[in-house]
Amino acid sequence: MSGMKTPVSVLRLPRGPEPNSRGFDPTSPRFIALCPTTLPSSSSSSGSADEEEQRLRAELRERFLRTLLLMTGKRVRFDMHEHVRVHARFGASDIDVLNLQVCDLETPLGVQREALLRSQDVIACSFEV
Amino acid sequence: MAMRQTPLTCSGHTRPVVDLAFSGITPYGYFLISACKDGKPMLRQGDTGDWIGTFLGHKGAVWGATLNKEATKAATAAADFTAKVWDAVTGDEVLTLAHKHIVKSVNFTEDSTCLLTGGNDKVLRIYDLGKPEAEPLEIAGHTSAIKKALWCNNDQQILSAADDRTVRLWDKNTKEAVKTLAFDASVSSMEYIPDGEILVITYGRTIAFYNANSLDLIKAVDAPASIHSASLHPEKDFFVAGGDDFKLYKYDYTTKEEMESYKGHFGPIHCVRFSPDGELYASGSEDGTLRLWQTAVGKTYGLWKCVLPENLDGKYNTAI
Numbered sequence: 001m002s003g004m005k006t007p008v009s010v011l012r013l014p015r016g017p018e019p020n021s022r023g024f025d026p027t028s029p030r031f032i033a034l035c036p037t038t039l040p041s042s043s044s045s046s047g048s049a050d051e052e053e054q055r056l057r058a059e060l061r062e063r064f065l066r067t068l069l070l071m072t073g074k075r076v077r078f079d080m081h082e083h084v085r086v087h088a089r090f091g092a093s094d095i096d097v098l099n100l101q102v103c104d105l106e107t108p109l110g111v112q113r114e115a116l117l118r119s120q121d122v123i124a125c126s127f128e129v
Numbered sequence: 130m131a132m133r134q135t136p137l138t139c140s141g142h143t144r145p146v147v148d149l150a151f152s153g154i155t156p157y158g159y160f161l162i163s164a165c166k167d168g169k170p171m172l173r174q175g176d177t178g179d180w181i182g183t184f185l186g187h188k189g190a191v192w193g194a195t196l197n198k199e200a201t202k203a204a205t206a207a208a209d210f211t212a213k214v215w216d217a218v219t220g221d222e223v224l225t226l227a228h229k230h231i232v233k234s235v236n237f238t239e240d241s242t243c244l245l246t247g248g249n250d251k252v253l254r255i256y257d258l259g260k261p262e263a264e265p266l267e268i269a270g271h272t273s274a275i276k277k278a279l280w281c282n283n284d285q286q287i288l289s290a291a292d293d294r295t296v297r298l299w300d301k302n303t304k305e306a307v308k309t310l311a312f313d314a315s316v317s318s319m320e321y322i323p324d325g326e327i328l329v330i331t332y333g334r335t336i337a338f339y340n341a342n343s344l345d346l347i348k349a350v351d352a353p354a355s356i357h358s359a360s361l362h363p364e365k366d367f368f369v370a371g372g373d374d375f376k377l378y379k380y381d382y383t384t385k386e387e388m389e390s391y392k393g394h395f396g397p398i399h400c401v402r403f404s405p406d407g408e409l410y411a412s413g414s415e416d417g418t419l420r421l422w423q424t425a426v427g428k429t430y431g432l433w434k435c436v437l438p439e440n441l442d443g444k445y446n447t448a449i
Contacts, residue, residue: 005131005132005133006132006133007132007133007134007135008132008133008134008135008423008426008427008433008434008435009135009433009434009435009436010135010137010432010433010434011432011433011434012432013137013138013432014137014138014139014173014177014178014179014180014421014432015177015179015180016139016140016141016180017141017171017180017183018180022182022183022184022185022220023172023180023181023182023183023220024172024181024182024218024219024220025181025182026219028181029157030157030218031218031219033157034201034218035218035219120188
């Protein structure tokens with residue numbers, strides 16, 4: 001009998017993070033009570049400010065994607081953290097721009113035929129248009 | 130009928146959980162923040178473990194995390210050489226405090242107006258959050274990286290633990306070390322209990338309790354394995370500890386006897402803390418999870434439900 005302890009029942013498991021959101025639900029009672037001024041207002045002035053911001057964001061995104069396209073096949077200089085600077089021929093980026101596929105990566109240890117660079121390590125890229 | 134503990138697993142982190150802290154009890158319950166090597170500290174509802182949000186911004190492992198009493202502000206210490214202050218309601222980053230090396234520990238004063246930081250550059254810093262542009266007050270003295278720094282004695286003094294195997298008590302105004310404790314081994318964790326002025330220190334396999342004013346030893350207990358963190362229950366009737374053997378130990382504080390041990394984690398336990406109401410304790414592990422454990426096993430609280438024997442028809446039974 002001593003080995004037959006019943007496990008405590010549980011209503012459900014704790015909710016985990018949402019995949020596409022950083023959370024902090026603005027409709028939660030706590031948020032509404034403590035941050036009334038950050039609630040989106042329905043007035044037209046703030047509406048157009050949102051639209052303008054959206055337009056600018058879309059424009060910047062398009063510019064970024066076109067730059068990636070233009071970079072394809074070109075020799076690019078990557079400035080990275082820890083004062084690392086390398087040159088390579090840029091191939092492609094993955095869909096979330098987490099990794100950059102390059103070839104002939106020049107490193108202090110020699111030339112790497114094929115390599116993947118972690119985007120979060122890259123501070124800037126430069127190339128000749 | 131004796132019940133078996135069902136820990137609640139909070140998933141979401143992708144790397145080891147190295148620090149955790151509870152807020153005080155607020156009108157919306159209490160909250161829990163977890164520091165993780167994945168660089169993304171998370172806020173959770175304290176009594177259920179439900180995820181509320183992730184603080185995004187750090188570019189390296191987050192080594193320390195804390196909440197203010199009201200859970201309106203959060204602070205984090207990271208390997209990207211910064212400490213950050215966050216709005217814990219919106220999740221927005223409020224302040225970035227640049228340091229010269231990895232930051233390991235952050236702690237708010239009771240009134241949340243000042244933030245104490247400590248890390249690998251061996252210097253304690255006090256920031257006035259009302260004047261973030263001003264230079265912080267600096268307290269030097271440790272000869273190795275600072276692991277943990279805490280306000281104590283009504284925010285008039287500071288307790289710090291470092292890799293130089295000392296715990297030092299500093300006066301905030303004179304910036305002098307009032308007392309120093311030396312150990313044979315590195316101090317793995319420190320907890321300060323304002324009500325009763327008790328300091329809980331772990332090193333090697335030992336969990337030791339000190340008077341926070343005099344740094345006199347009250348008592349010490351040795352565990353079966355190397356301990357990384359321990360926490361004293363608010364009512365001071367028991368304490369819990371966890372470390373290298375993946376288990377959580379529960380001890381009677383008065384008699385120092387081991388009462389229970391719980392398996393569940395798949396890696397060493399790095400941090401453990403009691404909730405402010407003492408009803409549960411949370412543990413963070415190398416396995417990337419946080420687990421919530423009941424203090425009184427079988428009691429209805431949070432997501433745990435007390436089911437009377439005649440109602441056990443298997444419907445709610447979700448033992449993991």
